[in-house]
Amino acid sequence: MNRKNQPKIEDYATIEGYAETIPIYAFGYTYVYGIGPDLLPGTVMQDDNANPVRKFKPKKSWEITSNYCGSTPGREPKTMWNDDQPLLPVHLIDGDPETAWASRGMTAPNVQPEWIRIDLPMESTVAAVALVCSKKGPHPDPKGRVGKSLPKHLTVKLSRDGAHWETVYEDASFSGDDSGRNLIGFEPCSAKMIWVIGQGFERGDIWGSWGPTFSLGELEVLEPDGNNMALISRGAGVQVSSTYYGYGMDRFTQDMLWPIQYDLGFKWTRVGYDMSMYLWAYVEREKGTLRLDPKADAAVTQAHENGVNVIMVLDKANWLYQDPPRKTDWRMSRIYEMMETYYDHQGWPHESPELLEGWQRYVEFMVRHFKGRVAYYEICNEWPSYIGVDNYLTIVDATIPVIKSADPDARIMLGAVQPIIGDPFDAETLLACLRSGEPKLATQVDAISWHPFYQPDPESPEFRNYRENFVRLKEKCQELGFNGAYCASEWAFMAPYPLTTGPNDWGDGSTWTSEMQKAKYSARLMTAHAGMGIISLFNETFQTGRLEREVSLLRNSTFQVDPITPSQPQAAYYVLRNISTVLDGCEPAAFDVTFSGEKEFECYTFGCGPEKLLLAAWTPGRTGDAIGEATSDVRVPGVRAKSARVFDVFNGTEQELLVRLEGGSTLLKGIRVKDYPTFIQLVGAL
Numbered sequence: 048m049n050r051k052n053q054p055k056i057e058d059y060a061t062i063e064g065y066a067e068t069i070p071i072y073a074f075g076y077t078y079v080y081g082i083g084p085d086l087l088p089g090t091v092m093q094d095d096n097a098n099p100v101r102k103f104k105p106k107k108s109w110e111i112t113s114n115y116c117g118s119t120p121g122r123e124p125k126t127m128w129n130d131d132q133p134l135l136p137v138h139l140i141d142g143d144p145e146t147a148w149a150s151r152g153m154t155a156p157n158v159q160p161e162w163i164r165i166d167l168p169m170e171s172t173v174a175a176v177a178l179v180c181s182k183k184g185p186h187p188d189p190k191g192r193v194g195k196s197l198p199k200h201l202t203v204k205l206s207r208d209g210a211h212w213e214t215v216y217e218d219a220s221f222s223g224d225d226s227g228r229n230l231i232g233f234e235p236c237s238a239k240m241i242w243v244i245g246q247g248f249e250r251g252d253i254w255g256s257w258g259p260t261f262s263l264g265e266l267e268v269l270e271p272d273g274n275n276m277a278l279i280s281r282g283a284g285v286q287v288s289s290t291y292y293g294y295g296m297d298r299f300t301q302d303m304l305w306p307i308q309y310d311l312g313f314k315w316t317r318v319g320y321d322m323s324m325y326l327w328a329y330v331e332r333e334k335g336t337l338r339l340d341p342k343a344d345a346a347v348t349q350a351h352e353n354g355v356n357v358i359m360v361l362d363k364a365n366w367l368y369q370d371p372p373r374k375t376d377w378r379m380s381r382i383y384e385m386m387e388t389y390y391d392h393q394g395w396p397h398e399s400p401e402l403l404e405g406w407q408r409y410v411e412f413m414v415r416h417f418k419g420r421v422a423y424y425e426i427c428n429e430w431p432s433y434i435g436v437d438n439y440l441t442i443v444d445a446t447i448p449v450i451k452s453a454d455p456d457a458r459i460m461l462g463a464v465q466p467i468i469g470d471p472f473d474a475e476t477l478l479a480c481l482r483s484g485e486p487k488l489a490t491q492v493d494a495i496s497w498h499p500f501y502q503p504d505p506e507s508p509e510f511r512n513y514r515e516n517f518v519r520l521k522e523k524c525q526e527l528g529f530n531g532a533y534c535a536s537e538w539a540f541m542a543p544y545p546l547t548t549g550p551n552d553w554g555d556g557s558t559w560t561s562e563m564q565k566a567k568y569s570a571r572l573m574t575a576h577a578g579m580g581i582i583s584l585f586n587e588t589f590q591t592g593r594l595e596r597e598v599s600l601l602r603n604s605t606f607q608v609d610p611i612t613p614s615q616p617q618a619a620y621y622v623l624r625n626i627s628t629v630l631d632g633c634e635p636a637a638f639d640v641t642f643s644g645e646k647e648f649e650c651y652t653f654g655c656g657p658e659k660l661l662l663a664a665w666t667p668g669r670t671g672d673a674i675g676e677a678t679s680d681v682r683v684p685g686v687r688a689k690s691a692r693v694f695d696v697f698n699g700t701e702q703e704l705l706v707r708l709e710g711g712s713t714l715l716k717g718i719r720v721k722d723y724p725t726f727i728q729l730v731g732a733l
Contacts, residue, residue: 083699
């Protein structure tokens with residue numbers, strides 16, 4: 048990178064305050080402390096060490112030479128015409144109950160009230176309100192609850208001035224009809240503002256938001272003669288407590304939060320999977336015309352120029368190529384059809400010759416367009432697990448020649464396989480793909496990927512044996528002729544507050560973690576992947592839509608507001624940011640490390656340039672919020688270090704260690720190894 052043109056974090060975030068002398072950066076409404084906060088104050092790293100403990104400054108992506116750290120950024124910036132939002136509150140007053148509004152789903156029924164406020168242009172006599180449920184609603188699945196999710200506790204308040212409110216209706220056991228119109232009458236009175244408040248909601252099932260949700264097709268405010276005044280055509284306005292913007296979120300959040308991956312110091316990002324602007328369905332929204340959203344296009348350029356390696360997933364089919372075609376008028380889809388590709392699937396490219404030919408045109412367009420800006424093109428997200436190896440290979444065989452023709456230097460990644468209990472690699476599917484073809488696919492692709500863990504139990508065999516299982520997988524891959532990169536392209540730990548209740552796609556919730564546990568486990572897995580030479584992507588950097596999953600490095604379990612619920616950094620955000628800096632320029636390197644005592648330790652070793660070694664160690668297994676540690680003498684046989692220092696990634700500090708040289712070894716006495724990675728750098732190591 049040209050150092051004269053090197054960016055600054057202030058290009059993407061404003062400074063909105065200082066904590067003493069440390070800046071507080073604002074990415075939109077997300078406030079980030081400039082250095083690592085004291086998450087575990089009072090931490091001691093070595094017994095009897097009086098050397099000063101200093102904060103280190105986290106590096107940005109463009110300042111880091113290399114590391115294996117990254118994330119899936121929760122989609123990408125987009126223009127307004129590609130921001131499909133059919134659940135906005137304006138649909139409560141458009142006069143059409145088949146359009147709908149939905150609040151953001153909660154993790155439990157009574158986290159907070161959800162409400163709707165109607166403002167009339169003038170004080171009028173109000174005799175009733177009506178909660179009108181959609182008959183079908185904009186959701187393609189008739190089982191969905193869009194436009195028909197009512198509260199169990201309903202309150203209606205009226206005001207003439209916005210300061211004084213009179214309760215005209217309250218029912219703590221409201222049992223509404225979710226198939227039609229719910230009329231709530233009361234003594235006619237004068238009002239300018241109408242406030243409808245709901246509490247106690249059922250599961251919503253709204254495009255992946257499984258949490259309890261308030262959703263209506265229309266809210267009517269009725270005069271004594273029955274005319275509806277709550278219409279935008281009569282000058283009414285609407286406000287709500289929150290809005291569900293879907294898995295893909297909204298364009299304002301994307302604009303604000305896309306740059307936080309640079310603050311995290313991540314060197315890897317993965318885009319193009321579900322709900323992305325790079326999907327075929329978004330790139331070709333009018334049949335025969337392929338175009339990229341200009342903001343999404345610019346986002347890839349920006350990431351590349353800022354030193355981030357982009358993995359682009361070429362994903363999904365296209366509604367236009369189905370028989371008969373669906374969603375042929377993309378402009379109307381903004382209102383009536385959310386382009387929610389995760390739940391409203393478009394089919395698979397292998398299902399017809401026309402689909403496969405269209406897919407190939409899409410692939411060629413993408414590779415030619417992004418030539419030089421993409422590190423790997425991943426052929427489909429999780430498709431081997433969805434459609435089987437044979438069908439997937441049909442698509443792969445049709446895709447690889449197109450990629451190589453469009454860009455002979457392009458690097459290709461096999462589509463990630465889903466996590467399988469007991470085998471986080473789904474090794475059989477991966478190996479079946481690699482051994483296929485002549486020559487074998489193992490010699491035609493440059494990377495393989497998998498999604499190893501979502502909320503694993505740290506004591507489970509699949510988690511504890513992950514390292515040795517990967518070694519076996521790598522050996523089998525190499526036997527087939529594969530010599531490329533390995534990528535754990537999605538993994539996450541989750542810490543919802545309050546805990547998600549009821550059935551959900553992550554089981555019974557028995558492995559939910561606290562925020563601090565999430566940070567510790569995430570730090571371990573990110574470090575372990577780096578120690579094995581695996582590109583490691585936390586899923587997702589931010590995700591303000593699905594709260595019951597809580598896959599995010601930002602704190603989503605806060606009070607919900609409209610139009611945008613700000614998300615603030617979790618502990619994991621700061622910890623992974625510190626790890627990105629500590630691992631700058633580090634590659635896996637084998638050298639011996641021994642520990643005293645009976646305690647079990649997990650350890651990974653790295654080389655970090657000339658005469659620098661790094662080791663990361665922790666006590667494995669389940670942990671808690673407080674400091675967990677075990678004291679040990681750490682010996683590095685065969686290495687004589689001039690000095691050593693320790694990094695505490697939970698407090699963002701470094702300290703010179705007390706070092707002894709005994710024969711040909713470096714001895715570090717009384718190291719307090721934590722239940723999260725303790726990083727020790729040996730300087731002048733010979």
